[in-house]
Amino acid sequence: MTGPRIAPKEPPYSEAVTTALARIMPEGVPPLVLFRTLAKNERVFSRLMAGGLLDKGSVSLRERELVIDRTCWRCGSEYEWGVHVAFFGERVRLTPEEVRGLCTDDSEATPFSPRERLLLRLCDELHATSTVSDALWSELAREWSEAQLLELLVLAGYYHAISFVTNALRLPVESFGARFPKP
Structure with missing residues (x-):
């Protein structure tokens, strides 16, 4: 089977979905x-939108994006990786x-x-392990606060779910979406 398994919902959307989309999508971007697709189940759509971490959090936008992009790449989600790299x-x-x-x-071989x-x-x-080793945790704890570490963990988990x-x-990758680099 090729193509999406569930066809995306077409307008008109419910008032709740329309309001949420207006809040999260940049003006002029469909x-x-x-x-x-999530809008086909408004309960799931609203819960995922409520659970998102795209607001101003306790870590920088750059750090947040590194976690999102790396997580999506590790999970093989070219769709979500491409949206984030593009936006x-x-x-x-x-x-x-x-x-x-x-x-x-x-x-370690990255810039x-x-x-x-x-x-x-x-x-x-x-x-790889669904946990964090004590050695890595110690290194992370020297750089980020407990509140920030919680945000980073939940962010990675959230984007596993999205992936x-x-x-x-x-x-399918969005028309504007980036593609994984060729090896």
């Missing part, structure tokens, strides 16, 4: 395929080398700072 990559000043580095197995490589390692360990949904639904 709703994402993911959001339109936020320039805002967080990701260089082409850094974009490629987000999709490299060896975090990121030592602090940012810790975030990549966090995503890698969570993805599972986008992959299982076989959502």
Whole structure:
């Protein structure tokens, strides 16, 4: 089977979905395929929108995006990775080398700072083991507060869930979306 497993909802949307889409989508940008598909189950749509961490949090926008992008790459979600790189990559000043580095197995071989490589390692360990080793936790705790560490953990987990949904639904990469770098 090719193509999405569930066709995205077409307008008109309910008032609640219309309001949520107006709040989260930049003006002039049509709703994402993911959001339109989730809108077929308004309860799930509203819960996922309420649980999102795209607001101003306790970590910087750049750090948040590194965690999202690395998590989505590890999960193989080109759809979600592509949306985030396209929407936020320039805002967080990701260089082409850094974009490629987000999709490299060896975090130490990336152009990121030592602090940012810790975030990549966090995503890698969570993805591979569903936990964080004591050694990595100690390094992370020297750089981020407890509140920030909680945010980083939940952010990685949230984007695992989003990746599972986008992959299982076989959502096509958005027309503006970035593509995984070629090896």
